[in-house]
Amino acid sequence: MPAAFPLSAVPVADPRHQLEVIRLEGDMPSPVDPPGGCHFHPRCPHAKVGLCDLGRPPSLEAVGAARAAACLRLAELGGVHV
Numbered sequence: 636m637p638a639a640f641p642l643s644a645v646p647v648a649d650p651r652h653q654l655e656v657i658r659l660e661g662d663m664p665s666p667v668d669p670p671g672g673c674h675f676h677p678r679c680p681h682a683k684v685g686l687c688d689l690g691r692p693p694s695l696e697a698v699g700a701a702r703a704a705a706c707l708r709l710a711e712l713g714g715v716h717v
């Protein structure tokens with residue numbers, strides 16, 4: 636799951652910091668019957684029909700030294716949203 640979305644909600648202990656919260660549309664997917672493809676695709680603003688909604692969920696890949704992301708468009712999006 637892209638980390639930019641949950642990380643946007645983490646408070647910063649600096650009153651001058653402008654928090655830019657990314658609000659996702661739609662409902663949480665069912666954990667007992669998750670959608671096919673990337674489980675996040677119904678709510679992801681970067682989802683691509685025919686890619687993200689098909690097949691198996693993406694595998695976790697290293698992004699830099701200390702982070703990882705599971706996204707089929709990771710290279711295409713340049714890791715911007717993770």
Ligand code: SF4
Pocket residue numbers: 636637673674675676677679680681682683687693705706707708709
């Ligand atoms: S695989 Fe597709 S739906 Fe899933 S996080 Fe990446 S862009 Fe969004």
